[in-house]
Amino acid sequence: xxxxxxxxxxxxxxxxxxxxxxxxxxxxxxxxxxxxxxxxxxxxxxxxxxxxxxxxxxxxxxxxxxxxxxxxxxxxxxxxxxxxxxxxxxxxxxxxxxxxxxxxxxxxxxxxxxxxxxxxxxxxxxxxxxxxxxxxxxxxxxxxxxxxxxxxxxxxxxxxxxxxxxxxxxxxxxxxxxxxxxxxxxxxxxxxxxxxxxxxxxxxxxxxxxxxxxxxxxxxxxxxxxxxxxxxxxxxxxxxxxxxxxxxxxxxxxxxxx
Amino acid sequence: xxxxxxxxxxxxxxxxxxxxxxxxxxxxxxxxxxxxxxxxxxxxxxxxxxxxxxxxxxxxxxxxxxxxxxxxxxxxxxxxxxxxxxxxxxxxxxxxxxxxxxxxxxxxxxxxxxxxxxxxxxxxxxxxxxxxxxxxxxxxxxxxxxxxxxxxxxxxxxxxxxxxxxxxxxxxxxxxxxxxxxxxxxxxxxxxxxxxxxxxxxxxxxxxxxxxxxxxxxxxxxxxxxxxxxxxxxxxxxxxxxxxxxxxxxxxxxxxxxxxxxxxxxxxxxxxxxxxxxxxxxxxxxxxxxxxxxxxxxxxxxxxxxxx
Numbered sequence: 001x002x003x004x005x006x007x008x009x010x011x012x013x014x015x016x017x018x019x020x021x022x023x024x025x026x027x028x029x030x031x032x033x034x035x036x037x038x039x040x041x042x043x044x045x046x047x048x049x050x051x052x053x054x055x056x057x058x059x060x061x062x063x064x065x066x067x068x069x070x071x072x073x074x075x076x077x078x079x080x081x082x083x084x085x086x087x088x089x090x091x092x093x094x095x096x097x098x099x100x101x102x103x104x105x106x107x108x109x110x111x112x113x114x115x116x117x118x119x120x121x122x123x124x125x126x127x128x129x130x131x132x133x134x135x136x137x138x139x140x141x142x143x144x145x146x147x148x149x150x151x152x153x154x155x156x157x158x159x160x161x162x163x164x165x166x167x168x169x170x171x172x173x174x175x176x177x178x179x180x181x182x183x184x185x186x187x188x189x190x191x192x193x194x195x196x197x198x199x200x201x202x203x204x205x206x207x208x209x210x211x212x213x214x215x216x217x218x219x220x221x222x223x224x225x226x227x228x229x230x231x232x233x234x235x236x237x238x239x240x241x242x243x244x245x246x247x248x249x250x251x252x253x254x255x256x257x258x
Numbered sequence: 259x260x261x262x263x264x265x266x267x268x269x270x271x272x273x274x275x276x277x278x279x280x281x282x283x284x285x286x287x288x289x290x291x292x293x294x295x296x297x298x299x300x301x302x303x304x305x306x307x308x309x310x311x312x313x314x315x316x317x318x319x320x321x322x323x324x325x326x327x328x329x330x331x332x333x334x335x336x337x338x339x340x341x342x343x344x345x346x347x348x349x350x351x352x353x354x355x356x357x358x359x360x361x362x363x364x365x366x367x368x369x370x371x372x373x374x375x376x377x378x379x380x381x382x383x384x385x386x387x388x389x390x391x392x393x394x395x396x397x398x399x400x401x402x403x404x405x406x407x408x409x410x411x412x413x414x415x416x417x418x419x420x421x422x423x424x425x426x427x428x429x430x431x432x433x434x435x436x437x438x439x440x441x442x443x444x445x446x447x448x449x450x451x452x453x454x455x456x457x458x459x460x461x462x463x464x465x466x467x468x469x470x471x472x473x474x475x476x477x478x479x480x481x482x483x484x485x486x487x488x489x490x491x492x493x494x495x496x497x498x499x500x501x502x503x504x505x506x507x508x509x510x511x512x513x514x515x516x517x518x519x520x521x522x523x524x525x526x527x528x529x530x531x532x533x534x535x536x537x538x539x540x541x542x543x544x545x546x547x548x549x550x551x552x553x554x555x556x557x558x559x560x561x562x563x564x565x566x
Contacts, residue, residue, distance in 0.1 A: 003365050005332075012359045016351065093346045097407075099312050100340035101363035102332045258273065258313060 005103050009111025010118075012098075013084075017119075028123050032068070032130040039191070040064045040134065054193070058136060058222055065136045066221035067190040069127050070149045070213035074188075076123050077153025078181045080116045081160030082173055085248075089165055089255045096256065105253045109161070113245070116157045120150040137221040145220035148233070152213030155237040156181075158244025165251035189214050209240050261324070263288045263415055263446050264309055268318030271304045271470075278304040280470035281318060286448060288414075291441050293464030294450040295457045295552060297562065301470040302450035303343060306417050309448065311335050323414070336364060339413035343420050345404040349393040353384060356392060357407055364411040374410060381436065382406040398429030405436065415446045422456060434459055454552035466552075468560045478552060485558050486550035487512060487524040491531050493542040494520045503540050510534050515557055524554070 003011075017024070044060035055063035088095035088108070095108055124146045131142050163176060188194075188210035194202055205211045212233035218224040226233065264286040271279035279301040286292045294302040307313035309322055311331035320327055322334045347356055354375055361371040379385045382402040387395060395403065401421065408416055421437065422430040437460060441447060451457050457464050458478045465475040474481055491511070495503045504516060510531055511523035525531040528547040535542070557563060 003362075008363050008365060011362055015355065015359055016348070019351070092348060093344060094348055096344075097340075097342060097346035097360075098363060100310060100335060100338070100342070100408075101360065101411075102336045102365070103363050104332065256312075 005107040006110035006114065009098070009103060009108055010115045013111070013115040025122075025126065028126045029130065032072070032127045035068055036061065036065055036130065036134050039068075056222060056224065061134065062136045062222050063218070063224075064191065065131045065134060066142075066145050066217035067214045069124060069131060069142075069145055069221070070152050070217040071185055071188070071190045071210060072127050073120055073124050073149035073151070073153035073213060074156055074210045075181065075185060076120055077116065077155070077157040078160050078177070080119055080153070081157030082164040082176075084112060085161045085164035085252070086167070086170065086173065089252070090167075090169075099256055105256050106249060109245070109248055109252055112161065113154060113158065117150060117154050120153040120157075121146065124149040124153070131221070141221045141223070145217040148213045148216030148220065148237075151216075151234070151237050151241075152209055155209050155213075155240035155244070158241050158248055160244070162244055162247035162251045165248060165255045184208050184210050209237055212236050260288055262286055263323060264448070265321045266305075266318065267320075269305070269308065269315065269320050270317035271301070271308060271313065272316045277470050279308070282467075282470075282472045284465055284472065284475065286415075286446065288446055289441075289444050290462045291437075291447040291449065291460050293457045293461035294448070294467050295452070295454065295461075295464050295556070296450075296467035297452055299469075300467040302467055303419055305467075306419050306448065306450055310338060310340050310417055336411065337414055339408035339411065339416035341404050341408045341416065341418040341421060343423070345400050347392045347400060347403060347407070350391060352389055352391055353379070353395070353403060354388045356403065357410055360407045361410040366411065371410070374412075378406040378409055381409070381439070383432070383436075396429070398425050398432060401425060401429070401433060402436065405433075409440075413445070415448065416440065418447060418449045420450055420452070422451075422453065430456075454556070457552050464552075466556055466559055468556075468562075473559045474555065481552060481555050482550045486554040488526050488550060489524075489528040490548050490550055490554060491523040491525055491528045491535075492520050492546040492548070493523065493535065493540075494544045495540075496543050503542070506538055506540060507535070510538075513558070517563070522554070522557075524550070 040061035044064065047055070047060040098108060099105065127149070128142045128146045131137065132139050136142070137145070164173065167173060187205065188208045189205060190210065194205040194211065197205065215226045216230060216233050219226050219230065262285040266282060266284050268281045268283065269279060270277065270281050282305070294305060296302050304313065308315050308320060308327065311322065311327040311334040315328060323337055325334050327334055357375045357378060358371055361374070379388055382405060384399060384403060384406065387399065392400065392403065405421070422433050425433065437447060449460060461478060463475070463477055464481070465472045466481070467473070474485060476484065493503070500521065504521060507514060507521065507523070511525045513524040515522040523531055532545065553563065
């Protein structure tokens, strides 16, 4: 039986990844250890002295960890959505040669998003292991929290792929990370609760995809109450994924097929 | 004659207002080497990409293996080999991995790909580079690897877009030799080039393209016979003297082309023409006698040189 065309693309990505997996997995492991030590334990000890009750029973570390888990999915998704598209359509143009085989642009995207999802589960899964090592939450709760973290990642990867396909050169990418991705990373309730915002601009946080992921991850890992029912958060992220996918489909097709 | 492998009628490609390929007709027979000769921007690559089922056709009909690229793109691409103008190899991957991954896109099983990689590396004279990263290969080696990659699915038809552009003469000759072997194995080759020597060396039949149209078609010899004279006398005059010399060359040749740095006289006998030039008291700085080439055909048909 023939291998589904998109899966052949996933296989190629995996074969490519084999070359770097050790370094990649190592940094995926080291990163949360450093972050949670510096911010969760180091900074957290100061935070907990002042307003321990604001962050629940586990203190700042337990509150921060699932938020950072979702933020990690978010950042990884943004990168994994943008860079392969840049490489495939502009830097190496490897996707042009892929199209000379039975593979079509839509197969590439389906394959790419499948691969990104697998990578996100890997990255967030490793993060989850570190969180448990830090004594936060239960293994089952943290495992459940990995899912929304990966979902946020793929939800931003899709529109990022569309954006990257549209770009003529790299400069727009730096701008997007500087003025789009980094502010969303900082102001989506990851490091401090959005209740710290003035009431008027608080709803703006509800528009950011990361905030929804953070809500879900915290609910799963440390049982925090969410503002909306969980399916609202999931639904909102799925809208990002689907709209992003449709846009990416159009843009990638435009870029590759002329 | 057997049914053509590729058949185009009124084939047209537009980019906005610009018509890249303007209602061209051609047929490519199984087993032949067919060339599209023309300068950059003539529409050669656009035509190749339509044959390769990666670029939509705006007007006209095209059949490849008897299939319609509009509907059966996947099937067509599965039976084609494509050597694009830019290699588009994954430079960070090893030579063998580039071939393996490409083979998997065609859904070839591992047990088929592995021995085929051996054969192809042997064919491309890259066996000792098997474990090297592509980035370490020379330009000629990368080109041969790209050709090997295009052969991984044992295609019946191979499209080569400017196979030797940018290669040094020795690398070109190695490549031509490889392509000649493919032809002997019965593979149909379609080549675009703006090198007339390449077209003469490789092509059984070719068409001359200019501004999206086919201006002539035939075997290289036929094209030269039909559109040029047997011999060409190239005269170079010292700076500032060319104008005056041209005025005095009237009637020496049946056709005369003036290039920036020399004058070309198209004649049946270069010796007789040279004698006539001397008799008129003209003393060129240098004189070259050569046979007509496809370059002359192109100049005749379009009023321009191939590489400008």
